[in-house]
Structure formats: C-alpha cells, structure tokens
Amino acid sequence: MTSKRLSSHRQSGSLQRFTGFVQQPLFVLLLSVFLLLVTVLVATGIGSISVSFAEVFNSLFLCNQQGDDCAVSSVAHKIIWEIRLPRVLMALLTGAGLAITGAVLQAVTRNPLADPYLFGISSGASLGAVIVMAVVSSAVVSVTLGALIGGAFSVLLMLTLAGRSAVQVERLLLAGVAVSFMLSSFTSLILYYSEPDTAATLLFWMMGSFSNSQWAELWMPALAVTLGTGIFIVFRRWFAALQAGEECAHTLGIPVNRFRLSMLIVCAAVTAVLVAHVGGIGFVGLMIPHIARFLIGTSMHRVLFMSLFLGGSFMVWVDVLARTLLHNQVLPIGIVTSALGSFFFFFILKYRSRAGG
C-alpha cells in the first residue's frame, strides 16, 4: 500500500518533470527542427505519383546520384531529385525567409502588423513581372529578373521619396505604402490593356507558385535567406534591446536609426529575391512570427530560429495542399496561405484568450 502510493507519487513527479521539459524552449525548438525534417521527407513523397517514405529516404540518403545501386526505381529516383525536391526546398526557403524577415520587421518597427511586403516590394516585383510578360517578352529577360529589378526599384523609390526622413520608421512606412499604391496602379493599367492569357498568367504569378522551381533557380533564394539569417542572428541582442524602446536601445549604445534602416534594407533584399522567384505570397511573414512567439516566448534569438523552422514547414505543407487539393490542378499558393493562415490565426487567438494570456 505504502510502496504503491510512493511509486504513484514518484510517477507524478517524473510526469511533472516531463511536462516541464516539454515546455522548455529548447525542446520546442528541437521539435520544430524535427517537424521540418519530417516535412521535407513526407512532402517529397506526396504528389500525383506517390512515392513511399522508405523510397524517399533511400533515394535521398543511401543511393548514389544515378540511383542505380539501390532499391528505388529509377523513375521514382528521378521524380524525387528532379521534380519534387527542388520544389520542396524552394517552398522551405520561401517560408523560412518570409517568416524570419517578418519577425525582424515586427521587432524593428515595433509594429506587430509589419510584414515583408510593407515597402511595396511585392507590387514592385509584380510590376517588373508584368512588364516582362506583357511588354518586353519573357524570351529576352526572364520574369524572375524582371521581378527582381521591379522589387529593387520599389525599395529605391521608397528610400528616395522618404529622403532624409528615412531614418524615421513611420515616414519610411508611409513612403512604402505610397510606392505600393503607385506601382500597383501601373500594374493594373498594363493588365487592363494586355491579352487575356497574359493577364491570367500574370494573375497566377502574382498569387504565388512553386511550379517552376528548378535546381538552377535555388541558389539565389538560398544565398539570400542564409545571408539574411546570419545577419539577423549576429544582431539579435540589438533587436532585443530595440523591443524595449528606442530611447532604451540608445542608452545601451545602439545607433538606433542607422541600425533600423540597415535591417529594413536587408529585409527588403531578402524579400525581393524571394518574391521574384515565387511571386507575392502573403500572410506567412505576418503570421508565423506571432505563432513562434506564442509557442516559445519573446526572446529574440528564439523567435528568429522558431520563425525560420515553422515558416519552412508551413510553406512546404501549403504547397502540398495547393498541388493535391484539386485533381490535376495547382492552386495558387497565396490563396491557400491566406485561407489556412487566417483560420489558424483565429484558433490561436481564441485559445490564447481562453488560456488567459
């Protein structure tokens, strides 16, 4: 009797320790890394021709490049390496990149509604893409390059318009909104006068898609996201100090205005590269940082890593849904992110208010 009670007591103690461990930030982070790895493996197997998990694992980690020395059919091997994997990786990079820039912009502008598109980058990129598709012809310049130039142009325009007051975030944001509207109006104008199929292609591009992901296109997003993340991690202490207020950051020795402006430009560069490759995918950059903060607390370095992993996983799954939801048809990514994202967001808000947080 006594020993029984003792053992049950001990059990509840270890259970308590277990739940304590589960709530540890490190555990949550490890879990999200694990989720990302599983996501990549599973998502690579899903598609019109389904490939088993074991085959994916074999093909990715055990086979040689030709895939002729293992138990995976050469067709499956080819599908995995040439079609699925670049697409999954592009989605992963996009999600991770948009989420981490969103987290940074929210910290830097001290505005929980900030997202990577607040400088009108997506309208600049859209305009670039539109001009290439409808006016120049994509045989001369690739749509990606056009969109990249458009995105960069919008950032430059915003900085020029804001002028010397660019050091003040509020004015910079207003200039971004103005640029966004200005460039959107040009895009609409060109769309209005263009052929119906061009308009349809363009609309599809603007809503985002990973359909054209190839290995050759991956290097630039990979470079942008890696460099950006590196820079953000290096400055994590400064972000944290900025969260306590501008004046406070100043007294801790941080050149607030210069720091903010340079981080805005880094974010803009990463976003422009991503948008140019996959189109304007909304909501991820706004929502994932909030979810990350909800799951792991507000410490900046944790939020950065968590946004990276969660954003990557989320986007890969969104892409899986987009290509499997309708038979023989690929949905635009933007529609799925917004629909899924808003429901998830409501859920979290509800859960949070019930938890009394």
Add this chain to the structure above:
Amino acid sequence: MSSTTPNNPPALWVEKLSWQMKSKVILDNLCFRIEPGEFVGLIGPNGAGKSSLLRCLYRKTIPSMGTIQFSGRPIETYSRRALARQIAVVQQESPAQFDLSVRDVISMGLTPHKSLLAFDTQEDHDQVTKAAHKVDVAQLLDQPFNSLSGGEKQRAMIARAIVQQPSVLLMDEPTNHLDVHHQIEVLELARAMKITVVVSIHDLNLAAAFCDRLLLIDRGAIVADGSSQDVLTEEILARVFAVNAQVDPHPFGNGPRITFDFGGHRSR
C-alpha cells in the same frame, strides 16, 4: 562635498550648455560639475528642463551650444558603445512591445559589453542572476516584465543598470507612480551601487533625504546648486514652485523637512 584632486577629473563637467528646440529655449547656459561618487538630485517644476538636461547627458539630445565633459573628455569623443559602458539610464517607465521576460530585460545591460559575435556565457548568466538577487527580483526572472508591479519594474531596471557596470547612473523620475516604500527602496538601491548618480525627483522631501547635493532648475536655468539646506529654503520654494512652505530640521536626520501649506484649511 567630496574633495577634488587635480588628477581626478569630474565625472561630469557641463559648461555653458544650451539647447533650443526650434526657437524655444529649453536649456539656457547651464554650468556645473559633478564629482565621482556624488549623488545629485535634479529638482524643479514641470517643464523646467530636467529631462532635457538628462537627455543631453546621455547624448540622446545634441545640445545647441556648450560642452559636456565626461571623465575629463568631451562626451562626443566617446563612441556610442563606449559611452553605454560608462553611463546607464533608468527611465520613468520602460514599455515593452512584445512581452519580454524579466531576464531578457536585465540581460540587455550586457549589450554594450558584448561584441556582436559573442555568445552568452555562464558568467553572463551568473551576472544577471546576481544583479537580480541584489534588487530582490530573482524569483521573478522568468515572468513577463509587463506583469510586474511598478516597484518591481524599477528594481528590474536597476538590475539592468548593475549588469551594465557603469560609472554614472542617470535616472529620470524613477520614483514616479511608486508608493512611499518603493520610492525609498529604488533610491536606496541606486545609492548602494556606490557610483555617481544624477536623479530627477519631484518629491522634494525625498530629494532632500537622499541626495548629497541638489540642482534646482527653473525655466531651463540653474537657480540654486548646493546642499539640501542651501537649496530648499522657504524663500526659494515660494519663488520657484509658488508654494508656501515651512522648512525645519528633519526629526529623523540632519536634512531639512519641508511642510507645504496646501491651503485646504482656508477653503473650509
């Protein structure tokens, strides 16, 4: 007052400091020196320029004219980071946008001491915990900063200043919104740091009790500078604050005690 030796430069040396915003003169030709280890109170009516002076001292505001020397060197020759290693600031209240934990807030004091690539070491953690113990917020370290009471918040801000290891502590009305007990506690913790402190205070009795020296500022100019007995006289209080007050020796100490005439009895 502390003794000055020629090879020991003043902690702060302000000369002919003026600052105007647009055409309005906020600070008008201020001159004073503060020796290392002094505990100086800035007093004066609302809008006198106390906060503006403090902001000049931590170089958030660049004065229009005059010089500020810190430890014998013009303040503008220090890099921002070097200055942050020397001067810590506690503000009236520090709003946090996203809910930071108390540990996050106190750890911010490490910022000027850490290079960008350095990771937090065990020593850093120990330093944060030690500072938290000193101000008695150790049990609150993992709580959200915004859930703290006003007194606890200010104690945490002092812990942040301790971690920052400055030689000068500037405090802008740190006792506002606090009850008497916490007002005393905050100033006692500041004094326990045993460094130069410049603090703006509204409560004149509190200022008299804690400060070695008072600087009375009115309309941007220094109108009195000295010990609490010299500054807080009935005549000066009437002129600067427009109040009737009686000043007599404090029953618990050697400073003055100010009793204000609130005029309530006359209306009855």
